[in-house]
Amino acid sequence: MGVADVFLSILEKIGGKTVEVAERPISRIPSGRSIQDRLRVLKQMQIEVEKEKIKESEKEMAEIIEWRRQELQKPFSERLAEGMLKHFSGPIRTLSASFRGLDYDLYRANMKMSRDSYVALTIVVSVFLSLFAFAVGVLAYFPYTLSLLFGLLGFMFGFMYMRIYPKIVWKTRVAEVERELPYALRHMASLLSAGVGITEAMVSVATANYGVISEEFELMIRDMHTGASLEEALTKFEEKMGSESVSRTVKQMIRAIKFGGNLADILYKLAEDFAFDYRMKLVEYVQKINGISFVYMFLTIVMPTMFVVGILAGSIMARSLILPVESLALILLFAFPALSVLMVIMIKRGEPR
Template identity: 30%
Template structure:
């Protein structure tokens, strides 16, 4: 019995050892293989690892944008670059977009619109004619999406410029009357305020620092906007600089005129409210009112006739 017990214990220990070796061997091989791969990557020539070390935008997005740009230039007109650059200036160059990115975005948007329209019409199971119309609409909307984005950005920016200009002129008037020059007053507005008007004034100062005259920098500001008040302000400042008129007096007059125009614009919008509310009143409010008022009476009349 003792011999059998010793033999059994030895066999159990041997089996445990063999199982441990079998489990540890693949793990060791896997570790050695991973180490070998890392060593090969670290010792590989730079020409082989350069492509893998590039970010996703350089490996995929930039070649895709280049191909889309080539296709987009074939479908856009010769003067499309100037028109897009003008729209970018009016929109304040959002997200540092360029003309080439907008043209490439048109092609990419058209492809995305095509894919979405095909997928949606396939899921809904529409007829062939309706599917063709939906696909054409998706392509057109995707192609025009960058233009719509620029238009909305330019509209919002113009509205902010129009709203911020009176306060900026008041601040400049206070600075000039306290003894500062016009350039220093513009710098105070650019430093102490936020928004597109402060950015434009900061750009005017930078252009003056690189050698442009004050009149040229202000005219460039007027060219980058389509707000009548800004153009009027720039024209008055250029004339005052040319004829030697006191800047404080011109600023005070401009502030008064712009505030009058803003009051008149608010009154105009208030007078447009009754006209604009007519359509929702006719098609949304009155039908529900008729249903709530005349519905019970119509139901009771129909029941009486049936009786």
């Protein structure tokens, strides 16, 4: 392109901009009128300008409110992790590289959070527990070295717990799937008996209120909409759950789809088998509870009494309190109740699902 062509191109752009500006409606002060008319027009123009400014301000405020509303819709933990990752992205990414298998754990737990964000959240939770444990040690009048040890143990506990937390969530989801699986299979079997297709039956389960299993069926439907086959979606569901009951169900469904068979009868039979297994587990659980109840009574009633008696006896022999009153109150008010709560949680987690 020559110099003349470049010059002509510049003139065309300037001319087009001039035409664009000339075509805009511009409010002008009319000439040839009295001063009162001009002042009136000028006042009207000021009012219009102020209205435009108010509209722009309201628009900006509405955009800010909408952005804030979308931000508040995110969980607090996710926003906290994003803030931490924003300021310490380098060390967090270096640390997250050592977390092997974390991506797969987050995927199986259906936690929609990146690995770096989860590591950032892990650090925040660990620091909070560390400060809390240190504060408890200080309030209990323990030596500062012991309080620092409590803080270190709190950090280690928080870090290890957050590392295995996705696996805990995954196991909880698997337990809920196994609990709702008989009802979902009966639902599908009744629809198949009525002549509904397998895909439509899965969509019906996805839209029903079966908790985690409805979520997983919805994910399978999405996979099929993106090009995956029914067999691939079922196999992916089986690998994600890692459950014997789910694996058995998927294998039976794939076999019936491939080689033919009455899938409705198969699903009915599987539902009955799973319900029977649940009843047997419930009987075993009740038998275990009868033995655990004595241990629970010992921890909540006998053990605190023996502890107080032992402290009193030792204090009488030593002719002084062998444990500060604040520490004794802390143990009686928090340690033993926490032990009881932990026992209840263990009993609850052992409940068949």
